[in-house]
Amino acid sequence: MLTNVSFRTNLEYVPNYWGPQYAAQWALREAEMAANGLPQAIMAQNEIDVPGQANQNASAAAQSWNATLAKYQDMGVRVSSPQIVWNVKLLSDTMNILKTQYNRAPDFIAIHWYGVRLDRSSLSSRTS
Secondary structure (H helix, E strand, O other): OOOOOOOOOOOEEEEEEEEHHHHHHHHHHHHHHHOOOOOOOOEEEOOOOOOOOOOOEEEEEEEHHHHHHHHHHHHHOEEOOOOOOOOOOHHHHHHHHHHHHHOOOEEEEEEEEOOOOHHHHHHHHOOO
16 A cells, blocks of 8 residues: 555546457547547557567557547647557558558557667667
């Protein structure tokens, strides 16, 4: 139990579309958004490059993003790219499919960095 902890009251909730395997949970988020209003942003699939997470190839990730999240982008919600940990080629391929097959582009890129906070050279070597 946390005690003596305070949080800023201006924090924004950003829902996360985990991936198709959690469609029931996403349906709950959609119902919440319908009842309470749209968020400013939505995070797309969680770690498409990790078997224990969304685990999607580029084609499946693009199709799922388009089918599930494009409608929110059309309503003015900022939608991230599918999230990755390390496979930049998979993200690049997904982005290319979104552009060429669906005429879509995420509003921002989402990556998970599990390295040292200030180790920018290591991050840069994995993303260039």
